[in-house]
Amino acid sequence: MRPLNIAVLGATGSIGRQTLDVIDRNPERFKLFGLTEGVRSANRKVEYTISGQSGVGDFDARVEAMVTDARCDLVVVAIPGARALGPTLAALRAGKEVALATKEVLVMAGALVMKAAGARGIRPVDSEHSAIWQCLWGEELENVRRLVITSSGGPFWAHPDMDLDQVTVEQALNHPRWSMGPKVTVDSATLMNKGLEAIEAHHLYRMPLGRISVCIHPQSVVHSLVEFVDGSFKAQLGRPDMRLPIAVALAYPDRLPDAVPQTSIKELSGLEFYDLDERRFPSVGLARRAAAEGGGNPAVLNAANEEAVNAFLAGEIAFSRIVPIVEEALGAFPGGGESLEEILEADRWARGWIRENFGTVRRA
Ligand SMILES: NC(=O)c1ccc[n+]([C@@H]2O[C@H](COP(=O)([O-])OP(=O)(O)OC[C@H]3O[C@@H](n4cnc5c(N)ncnc54)[C@H](OP(=O)(O)O)[C@@H]3O)[C@@H](O)[C@H]2O)c1
Numbered sequence: 001m002r003p004l005n006i007a008v009l010g011a012t013g014s015i016g017r018q019t020l021d022v023i024d025r026n027p028e029r030f031k032l033f034g035l036t037e038g039v040r041s042a043n044r045k046v047e048y049t050i051s052g053q054s055g056v057g058d059f060d061a062r063v064e065a066m067v068t069d070a071r072c073d074l075v076v077v078a079i080p081g082a083r084a085l086g087p088t089l090a091a092l093r094a095g096k097e098v099a100l101a102t103k104e105v106l107v108m109a110g111a112l113v114m115k116a117a118g119a120r121g122i123r124p125v126d127s128e129h130s131a132i133w134q135c136l137w138g139e140e141l142e143n144v145r146r147l148v149i150t151s152s153g154g155p156f157w158a159h160p161d162m163d164l165d166q167v168t169v170e171q172a173l174n175h176p177r178w179s180m181g182p183k184v185t186v187d188s189a190t191l192m193n194k195g196l197e198a199i200e201a202h203h204l205y206r207m208p209l210g211r212i213s214v215c216i217h218p219q220s221v222v223h224s225l226v227e228f229v230d231g232s233f234k235a236q237l238g239r240p241d242m243r244l245p246i247a248v249a250l251a252y253p254d255r256l257p258d259a260v261p262q263t264s265i266k267e268l269s270g271l272e273f274y275d276l277d278e279r280r281f282p283s284v285g286l287a288r289r290a291a292a293e294g295g296g297n298p299a300v301l302n303a304a305n306e307e308a309v310n311a312f313l314a315g316e317i318a319f320s321r322i323v324p325i326v327e328e329a330l331g332a333f334p335g336g337g338e339s340l341e342e343i344l345e346a347d348r349w350a351r352g353w354i355r356e357n358f359g360t361v362r363r364a
Helices: 014-024 056-068 082-093 103-120 127-136 182-190 192-204 243-251 283-293 297-313 319-332 340-357
Strands: 004-009 030-037 048-051 074-077 097-100 144-151 212-216 222-228 233-237
Touching (some): 004 056, 074 082, 082 297, 127 222, 127 233, 127 243, 182 192, 182 297, 182 319, 283 319
Parallel strands (some): 004 074
């Protein structure tokens, strides 16, 4: 059988580079077919190399041509934010397999994206969703009581006395367990990442939000759990290394030998679990409310958060302002439907509203 032709969107990023690593180490199974890069270069000779620095229209058209190319089998989506939505929909509508890292795509337009995916579904790359996916293999969804998404708690959970007004960018980017891009690392510090992941899981596994919970698990060994109606739990465990969920997504339904170094059983000991303190970290509750409201609200949540995180990274607002700004944007949103146009309009509205009301907040 010929190797799977893979296109990687965001090949120079944290997920993108680790995906290239998995592809490179398995040349008999995978072939890098095409890629997009941003300000950095991936330095690869492939069928398509598309620069994120080209104009938006040109970038979108070229990415669409790549992901719908008859020779392309699988598309890995790892460009952060709203920019990944169009290419994901194009790939799914062309019948391609999609391995999705960019959770924002499902947060903004989960219903549309899952409809485009149809029975084929989407291969999750996020470690939590990969864990849930693996726990669900061979199970009936009607036998699931709830999904439990684990969180390391980020850099501030273990410091309850820390004044979140004083947090520096450097402190927020210092994640205790995972090495990731800046946007998702700040989302891990506010725990908005878990709010976005709850919405992502709701769409991926067609699970009501009320049956998805978040718990703190500082060791990041259990990547998430599924509880079944009979009282059993299934969990997926492993070292915090994104190459594992990437390998699972690329090789499905097979498994790649030695995708990551073997873990000793001692590394899996001393596991702790705590309830999430929703008063200190209100982001998960906010995300749930936005998803329950539906329409353009999740897109507003996502866009306002992206703008606020960028403003924090640029030193323009305090860390503790990120989530309240998102809440204010949701409160001001006049509402809107769930068509692609309306979702993109909600995204534009949120960015415009933030620029108008918090003048110093810069473009993403
Ligand atoms: N990193 C993780 O462990 C992890 C885990 C789970 C989910 N995710 C999700 O995966 C996605 C990617 O995360 P990441 O950590 O890999 O991000 P990252 O390290 O910041 O990389 C982002 C990639 O997208 C490119 N890019 C950025 N903005 C772009 C734009 N406007 N147009 C075109 N290309 C653009 C970047 O290019 P340049 O760098 O060359 O500019 C880079 O290739 C995010 O949605 C994140 O939430 C990440």
